[in-house]
Amino acid sequence: MVGDNPSSGDNQQETTPSTRLDPRWIVGFVDGEGCFSVSLHRNVLAARSHGWQLHPVFHVYQHQRYRPVLEEFINVFGCGKIRPKGPNSSVLTYAVDSLRGLEASVLPFFERHPLVIKQRDFEIFAGIVRALIRKEHYSIHGFNRLVRLAYSMNEYGKQRSRPLDEVIVGSSETARQASLGVVPE
Numbered sequence: 001m002v003g004d005n006p007s008s009g010d011n012q013q014e015t016t017p018s019t020r021l022d023p024r025w026i027v028g029f030v031d032g033e034g035c036f037s038v039s040l041h042r043n044v045l046a047a048r049s050h051g052w053q054l055h056p057v058f059h060v061y062q063h064q065r066y067r068p069v070l071e072e073f074i075n076v077f078g079c080g081k082i083r084p085k086g087p088n089s090s091v092l093t094y095a096v097d098s099l100r101g102l103e104a105s106v107l108p109f110f111e112r113h114p115l116v117i118k119q120r121d122f123e124i125f126a127g128i129v130r131a132l133i134r135k136e137h138y139s140i141h142g143f144n145r146l147v148r149l150a151y152s153m154n155e156y157g158k159q160r161s162r163p164l165d166e167v168i169v170g171s172s173e174t175a176r177q178a179s180l181g182v183v184p185e
Helices: 023-033 064-077 099-112 119-133 140-157 172-179
Strands: 034-042 052-063 081-084 091-096
Touching (some): 052 064, 064 099, 099 119
16 A cells, blocks of 8 residues: 555654643553652741742653653643652653642643642642742741641651651640740750
């Protein structure tokens, strides 16, 4: 059978797959290779959030030889960066940690195209991102609520380096110091 397209190696249309990612493929890929996380870091300059910084990040991991897939995530979401997972790692991470990028692109995408395995974590993550945008973490009650939510994600925070009690602002002295901008030791 003779067609209009030559079958030579010069015909890129037949030999190069499309780089457009189907939303269903993205959902499956993120369910397997992605993560929604909220880390907590000490930050003495974050007096309004009680000396802690809540940092939500959407990650997708892939071996460096498949970098074009991660680059396509930048095209799909219109935000994010690709970086090595670690100093000697052959794994790359596509990451979105900007509240603006998360709210404008990542959250709406996964609300339109629900996850299967990571849906619960995504819903908690989306609530935390939106609460941070509303600055709910500036009150002690709001901060503690968001920390508890963050610790409930990803197998209930079993990989956390700090116990929940170390992060929760609870005693009246801690609350008083936080209101004065003093970060407890």
